[in-house]
Amino acid sequence: MIDEKSSPQFVPSPPPPDVAIRLQSVELRYGEKIVLSDCSLDCTRGHTTCIIGLSGAGKSTILRVANGLRRPTRGCVFTLGSEISKLPETEILEIRKRIGFAFQYNALFDSMTVAENVAFPLYELTDLEEDEVNERVKSALESVGLDGEGDRLPGELSGGMQKRAGFARAIVNEPEIIMFDEPTTGLDPIMTNIITETIKNIQHKLKVTCLVISHDLPSVFAIADEIALLFEGTIIEYGPVPKVRQSPNPIVQQFLQGSDVGPIPV
Amino acid sequence: MSVAAPRRPGLFSGFNRFVEYAGGLATMFGEVCRNVVTLNFRPSEVIRQAYFLGVESWTIVVLTSLFTGLVISLEAASQAVSYGLSQFVGGSVAFGEVRELGPMLTGIVFAGRAGAAITASLGSMVVTEQVEALQSMGVSAVKVLVTPRLLASLITVPMLTVFADIVGVYGGYYMAWLRVHMSPYTYWHSVQTTIIFSDFYKGLEKAAVFGVLVALVAGYEGFRAEGGAEGVGRVTTHAVVTGIILIFVFNFALSFVLFP
Numbered sequence: 001m002i003d004e005k006s007s008p009q010f011v012p013s014p015p016p017p018d019v020a021i022r023l024q025s026v027e028l029r030y031g032e033k034i035v036l037s038d039c040s041l042d043c044t045r046g047h048t049t050c051i052i053g054l055s056g057a058g059k060s061t062i063l064r065v066a067n068g069l070r071r072p073t074r075g076c077v078f079t080l081g082s083e084i085s086k087l088p089e090t091e092i093l094e095i096r097k098r099i100g101f102a103f104q105y106n107a108l109f110d111s112m113t114v115a116e117n118v119a120f121p122l123y124e125l126t127d128l129e130e131d132e133v134n135e136r137v138k139s140a141l142e143s144v145g146l147d148g149e150g151d152r153l154p155g156e157l158s159g160g161m162q163k164r165a166g167f168a169r170a171i172v173n174e175p176e177i178i179m180f181d182e183p184t185t186g187l188d189p190i191m192t193n194i195i196t197e198t199i200k201n202i203q204h205k206l207k208v209t210c211l212v213i214s215h216d217l218p219s220v221f222a223i224a225d226e227i228a229l230l231f232e233g234t235i236i237e238y239g240p241v242p243k244v245r246q247s248p249n250p251i252v253q254q255f256l257q258g259s260d261v262g263p264i265p266v
Numbered sequence: 267m268s269v270a271a272p273r274r275p276g277l278f279s280g281f282n283r284f285v286e287y288a289g290g291l292a293t294m295f296g297e298v299c300r301n302v303v304t305l306n307f308r309p310s311e312v313i314r315q316a317y318f319l320g321v322e323s324w325t326i327v328v329l330t331s332l333f334t335g336l337v338i339s340l341e342a343a344s345q346a347v348s349y350g351l352s353q354f355v356g357g358s359v360a361f362g363e364v365r366e367l368g369p370m371l372t373g374i375v376f377a378g379r380a381g382a383a384i385t386a387s388l389g390s391m392v393v394t395e396q397v398e399a400l401q402s403m404g405v406s407a408v409k410v411l412v413t414p415r416l417l418a419s420l421i422t423v424p425m426l427t428v429f430a431d432i433v434g435v436y437g438g439y440y441m442a443w444l445r446v447h448m449s450p451y452t453y454w455h456s457v458q459t460t461i462i463f464s465d466f467y468k469g470l471e472k473a474a475v476f477g478v479l480v481a482l483v484a485g486y487e488g489f490r491a492e493g494g495a496e497g498v499g500r501v502t503t504h505a506v507v508t509g510i511i512l513i514f515v516f517n518f519a520l521s522f523v524l525f526p
Contacts, residue, residue: 093406099404101402101403107398109396
């Protein structure tokens with residue numbers, strides 16, 4: 001492993017206060033396989049940043065690096081003002097309490113009801129009284145359109161409802177950042193629209209920083225303030241939506257047009 | 267042309283794996299101990315797990331112990347009577363059950379029943395990202411998933427061993443009566459004069475250690491699951507095998523220390 005501290009060109013640069021997440025020259029390897037390479041990104045506080053890219057490009061890995069579930073082999077990651085890539089696990093846990101995470105396959109605890117799933121972070125991380133927990137669970141379920149579904153088990157819900165239950169669990173602790181991993185994958189167009197609107201509503205209501213991984217372009221254009229395109233482990237384009245849409249980069253244009261002709265190997 | 271020396275890849279990699287495994291178990295045990303000392307666990311979850319792991323294992327433990335008591339007595343009673351040593355039958359059955367077979371067989375059955383259940387449950391949670399969900403919330407998976415199960419095992423295995431001891435000794439009496447018409451007085455007097463309370467108590471100490479071992483290995487293996495159902499099956503098998511081997515090793519070591 002290369003020690004970046006001894007590397008003359010690498011100087012960790014803490015982000016300004018308006019940046020919630022900074023990835024700086026991040027590299028992540030699994031053995032010989034390079035998943036992320038010289039990957040840099042700033043996510044502005046209160047904005048929704050969408051990371052798009054081909055399947056297997058390393059999009060979900062970026063989320064895990066950003067909340068400390070994976071440590072980069074090189075480079076550094078600042079999340080909510082702390083260099084999370086260098087912290088011990090106990091301190092990372094404290095930062096993760098301020099981050100909500102909605103998983104691609106929901107990751108709901110299948111032995112618990114929806115309400116118990118949503119209440120779980122509150123019971124584990126706070127000293128709230130039961131009445132207040134119930135109130136916040138009810139409010140979170142209403143925010144995602146699942147009021148009245150709290151007593152059902154995850155297995156009894158449709159895919160879209162499970163997604164929204166995962167969202168409710170991610171927002172119930174009033175996090176400063178919410179990460180969505182492929183929120184619309186595997187859903188029909190109607191449910192995709194509902195999920196997209198739900199994310200927009202969550203962001204609008206809670207004024208949180210959202211980091212969304214997706215390759216569903218209509219959904220991305222609907223919710224994103226900034227877009228980053230990840231290609232072969234590197235962010236090759238990043239900026240506000242109009243800037244990315246008008247990018248002269250042929251890789252970006254091929255991806256946005258969904259064409260099989262261009263520099264991206266098919 | 268030079269010929270490369272034959273490599274011996276298994277020697278150090280096997281040692282490294284052993285050290286890594288032992289270190290992983292020790293680290294997890296340290297975290298569980300810290301959670302227990304700081305009361306950082308939910309008692310209701312411990313009770314729920316104790317019910318699930320203990321009650322579900324009860325029938326198998328009782329059956330295993332009953333037939334063990336029966337077979338020891340079956341072998342011992344006829345031989346002992348033919349040599350005029352019938353006054354030792356009850357003692358030999360109780361001695362074997364209380365000090366060795368009761369705790370060990372309970373531990374082995376517990377590893378096969380409860381240990382497999384723990385690993386399969388945790389392994390499934392790993393491959394469906396539920397454990398990662400816990401971590402992403404800032405919640406320690408060891409605290410929520412392993413600590414209550416380990417405490418439940420620590421409580422239930424000795425309790426199961428008490429049942430196993432009683433059933434095994436009674437099974438031995440039944441077979442002695444059936445086989446050689448041994449009087450209750452001869453059998454139970456032999457039990458009373460052979461077994462002292464510390465034997466019984468030390469047997470329960472062994473059982474408690476086996477409970478901790480099974481839960482620890484099962485939890486650790488569960489967290490190592492990867493790759494879906496096949497991966498869960500693989501770590502479950504590994505957890506049961508490792509748990510049983512460790513029970514045999516620790517049983518020898520504990521017998522050596524506790525019954526000098």
